[in-house]
Amino acid sequence: EVQLVESGGGLVQPGESLRLSCAASGFIASSNYMSWVRQAPGKGLEWVSLIYSGDKIYYADSVKGRFTISRDSPKNTLHLQMNSLRAEDTAVYYCATIQTGRFDDWGQGTLVTVSS
Amino acid sequence: QSALTQPRSVSGSPGQSVTISCTGTSSDVANYNYVSWYQQHPGKAPKVMIYDVNKRPSGVPDRFSGSKSGNTASLTISGLQAEDEAEYYCCSYAGRYTFEFGGGTKLTVL
Numbered sequence: 001e002v003q004l005v006e007s008g009g010g011l012v013q014p015g016e017s018l019r020l021s022c023a024a025s026g027f028i029a030s031s032n033y034m035s036w037v038r039q040a041p042g043k044g045l046e047w048v049s050l051i052y053s054g055d056k057i058y059y060a061d062s063v064k065g066r067f068t069i070s071r072d073s074p075k076n077t078l079h080l081q082m083n084s085l086r087a088e089d090t091a092v093y094y095c096a097t098i099q100t101g102r103f104d105d106w107g108q109g110t111l112v113t114v115s116s
Numbered sequence: 117q118s119a120l121t122q123p124r125s126v127s128g129s130p131g132q133s134v135t136i137s138c139t140g141t142s143s144d145v146a147n148y149n150y151v152s153w154y155q156q157h158p159g160k161a162p163k164v165m166i167y168d169v170n171k172r173p174s175g176v177p178d179r180f181s182g183s184k185s186g187n188t189a190s191l192t193i194s195g196l197q198a199e200d201e202a203e204y205y206c207c208s209y210a211g212r213y214t215f216e217f218g219g220g221t222k223l224t225v226l
Binding site: 035037044045046047050052056058060094099100101102103104106107108109 | 118148149150152154161162163164167168173205207209212213214215216217218219220
C-alpha cells in the first residue's frame with residue numbers, strides 16, 4: 001500500500017526558510033514522478049513542483065528561484081526546501097505521486113504559516 | 117485567480133445528476149487529454165475521481181464520468197448521494213511538465 005507522510009511544517013516569519021519532507025512507503029519514490037501541491041487556507045489547489053526519475057525538475061512560476069525540490073533515495077523521501085518565504089506561501093503542502101497526467105496518491109499534508 | 121475556471125458552487129437533490137464545468141485555453145485543456153478531477157472533503161486530502169478526461173480509477177463509482185469539448189472539460193455525477201457533497205477540482209496538464217488547477221466547485225446535496 002502506498003503511503004505518503006509529510007512533515008516539517010510550522011510557523012515562520014517572512015524571509016525565513018523551511019524544509020518539508022515527505023516519507024514514502026509501499027513504492028520506490030526515486031523511480032516515480034513526485035510532486036508538491038499546496039492549498040492556501042480556504043482556497044484552491046496549486047501545483048508547486050515536480051521531480052521525476054531522470055532528476056528533471058520543474059517549478060510553478062510563483063516559487064521558481066525560491067523553492068528547491070529534491071529527494072533522498074536511500075531514505076525514500078521527497079523534500080521541498082523553501083527559502084525567502086512570503087505570506088502568500090501560507091498553505092497546506094501535500095506531496096503526491098503522479099501517474100500519466102494525474103496526481104494519484106496524496107499525503108495528509110503539512111501546514112506552513114508565514115507570518116510576523 | 118486560478119488558471120482553469122469552475123463555477124463556485126452547484127447543487128442537486130439525491131438521485132439527480134449534476135455537471136461541473138472546467139474552462140481552460142488552447143494551451144491546456146484543449147491541447148492535452150490529461151484532464152483530471154479531484155474530490156476533497158473538509159480537512160482531507162484530495163482524491164482523484166477521473167483522469168485522462170474520462171477514465172475512472174479502480175474503486176470510483178461509475179456514477180462519476182468525465183468528458184471534454186474544446187477548451188472545456190466536464191465532470192458529471194449521476195445518482196447523487198449525500199457522501200458526494202464535497203469540493204471538486206479540475207486539473208489539466210499545461211505542457212513542459214506543469215499543471216494547472218481550477219478554483220474548485222462546492223457541490224451541495226440538498
